[in-house]
Amino acid sequence: MSTVVKEMLAARPAAPGGVDRDRLARCIEECVTCAQACTACADACLSEEMVADLTTCIRTDADCADLCTATAAILSRRTGHATEVTRAVLTACAAACRSCADECASHADRHEHCRICAEACRRCAQACEDLLSSLT
Amino acid sequence: MSTVVKEMLAARPAAPGGVDRDRLARCIEECVTCAQACTACADACLSEEMVADLTTCIRTDADCADLCTATAAILSRRTGHATEVTRAVLTACAAACRSCADECASHADRHEHCRICAEACRRCAQACEDLLSSLT
Amino acid sequence: MSTVVKEMLAARPAAPGGVDRDRLARCIEECVTCAQACTACADACLSEEMVADLTTCIRTDADCADLCTATAAILSRRTGHATEVTRAVLTACAAACRSCADECASHADRHEHCRICAEACRRCAQACEDLLSSLT
C-alpha cells in the first residue's frame, strides 16, 4: 500500500504546507494498518476460549480501530487544513494506540494476535507522535 | 433517535462509571446528528455554482463527520474505559466541530445548509465540552 | 435528529432525482439509529457474564454498525448518484440488519439491549427495503 499513499501525495495539485511528506505518508499507512490489525485482533479475541478475560482488549481494539480510521482519512485530505484539528486528532490517535498497545502487550505471551496488534499499535503511536512533532 | 440512545444506556448490564448518563446520551446524539449534517452539507456545497469557493468548507465538513462518527462509536462503548482516550477524542471532536462551525457560519447567510450545519456543529462542540467537564 | 436530516435535504441546491424524499430521510435516520444501537449492544454483550455465548451477536452487531454507518453517509450525499451503487448498498445494509435482528431476537428475552437492538435493526431493514422499492 505504501506506494499508493506516496503516489497520491505526489500527485496532489497543491502540496500540503507545514508538513513533512514522508512522515505524513508513514503515519497514514500505520493508521490503516493499525485499524485493520485492531479489528482482526478483536475478532480473534472473540474466538478465544477465555473471551471473558479479554473484554477490555476487545473494547480497546475497537476504539483504536475507529480512531485510526478517522485519523487516516483526515490526514489523507490534509491540504492546507486547520492545524489545530490535525494536532488534536493525532494526539487522540496516539493515546488510543498507546492504550491498546499496553492492553494487548499484557497478554501477548498467550495470544499471538495480541502480540502482532500491540506492535502495530506501538508503530502507529510513534508515527503519530513523529508527525505531531514535525507540524509547524 | 434520542429514545434508543437512552434505552440502550439504561439496558447495559454494567453502568459506565465516572460519567453523567444524560450528558453521555446527549453527546452521542449530537455526534451522530452532526456527522450526518456535515456529510450532507459537503454534498450540498458540491451542488453550489460557487463550489470553487467552498472547498475549505467541504474538507472541514468531511473531517468533522469522520471525527463525530468515531466519537459516537467510542462513547457508545464506554463501559469502564480508559478515560484518557475518552478525553482526547472528545477534545479532538470539539476542535473539529468548532472549526467546522466557524467555517460554515462564515457563509451561512448565503447557504441555508451551512447555517443548519453550523448550528449542529456548535451544539455538538458544546455537548463534547459538557461531557468533558463532567468526567471524573 | 429527524429535524436536521429533513432540513438538510430541503436545503440542498439540487434535489436528488428519482428518490422519495420522505423515505430517504427515514432511511438515513434509521441507519444512524441502528448503527449506534448495534455498537451499544455489542458493548453491552461484552459486559454480560455469559459473553462466551454472545460472540456471534457481538460480531453481527459490529458488521451491522459498519454497514449502517456507510449507508447513512452514502445516502446523505445522494445527489444524482449512480443508482446501481445505491441499490447495492441498500441491499447489503438490509441483509446485515435482518441478520442482526434475527441474532439479537434469538436472545431478546434474556437481554433487554438485544431486544431494543433487534427492533432498531428491523426498522432499518424495512426502511432500506422501502427506499429500494421506490428507486426509479
Place this chain on the structure above:
Amino acid sequence: MSTVVKEMLAARPAAPGGVDRDRLARCIEECVTCAQACTACADACLSEEMVADLTTCIRTDADCADLCTATAAILSRRTGHATEVTRAVLTACAAACRSCADECASHADRHEHCRICAEACRRCAQACEDLLSSLT
C-alpha cells in the same frame, strides 16, 4: 501492510470456514488501499482549478471510500460469519469500485491522482469479485 494482514489471519484461533485465505487477505488489503486512495483523490480534486467539473468524481470517491472501509472491517472479522452479508457487501463494494474506476478513468489523462485512484479501484473490484467467486 500485507504482512500484518496475513499474520493476523494466521494468528486467529478459529480459521474462517469456506474462504480462501489468500484471496481474503488480498481483498482486505485492496479495500484499505482503495479507501485511502479515494479519500486522497477527492481531496486532490478539490485542489484542482476545474473543481466544478469534478463534483461527480468527488462524490463517487467518497462513496467508494465509505464502502471499502466498511468492507475491510467486515472481512477482518470474518470468522464463521453469515455468508449472505459477506456476499452482499462484496457485491456493493465491487459496484462502488467499478463506478469510481470508470469515473476516475474518464479524466485520468488530465489528473494523475485520478489515474492512480482508478487503478486502485479496478484492483479492489477485481479482488472483491475473486473473493466472491470463491465463497462456498
